[in-house]
Amino acid sequence: MTPPLKFVQYLKTHVSIFKQGRRAALFPPTLVIKPEGAHVLVLSPHFDDEIIGCGGTLYKHIQAGDRVSVVYLTDGTNGTPDIQDKKEAGQIRKKESVTATESLGITDLYFLDEIEGHIDTNPKTVVHLRQLIQKLHPTLIYLPWFGENHSDHRKINRIFFEGTQSMVPQCNIAAYEVWTPLPPNIIVDIGTVFEKKMEALECFKSQLKHNNYRRVVSGLNAYNSRYCLNGESYAEAFLYLPIRDYLKILTTYKNV
Secondary structure: OOOOHHHHHHHHHOHHHHHHHHHHHHOOOEEEOOOOOOEEEEEEOOOOHHHHHHHHHHHHHHHOOOEEEEEEEEOOOOOOOOOOOHHHHHHHHHHHHHHHHHHOOOOEEEEEEEOOOOOOOOHHHHHHHHHHHHHHOOOEEEEEOOOOOOHHHHHHHHHHHHHOOOOOOOOEEEEEOOOOOOOOOEEEEOHHHHHHHHHHHOOOHHHHOOOOHHHHHHHHHHHHOOOOOOOOOOEEEEEEEEHHHHHHHHHHHOOO
16 A cells, blocks of 8 residues: 555654654753743744643743743634634633733743634735844743644744844754654753643643643653653753754755
């Protein structure tokens, strides 16, 4: 049986990632308290990705007195199948993220309002993101890594790539994982703040009805503790690079 074309394409485009994964087995990632950066910008495709992917680390930034801002790509209208009114669904999910981030001490939120699940990008969104980056002057940007197996997660990488072509900020990138584990070069021990992350996750009632994210997140963060922590804690994993290096990678992967 011939594999579906999309799967074949997926394997071909991720060969280099598999190779990086093998190297990671020989050279484990570095354990850090948190990535460096006092002005933090988080790019979140959906209302909940910011908590699932890096909620514990974001709380450690807040504890350290860092400034944290979150930008949401999509409007939340298509991710709640039991709510027929799309506008209502979007409002519910936005409120959930506001409550979740407030529980971590984050209140600086921005909304790009791209239609959830749509492949095409509104050119105004690229401009809006560029303006936000210029306004906030981040020294550290979090976003889902380019190999994520979700179209909206890859889309935010394309928008980020296009939005930074005319102005490359002086900052680092911490790419995080949600749907697809990445080959990390740093991990953050979130054992002391894990319950705080789970408290924030509980705010997403509309999503927890359809997917046991409590178990998924606990499992992923426990799995990451195999690096450096002997499986005795919880950890978030990141691909941590200077922005110019990350943009070079996106030159290859932005159209995947």
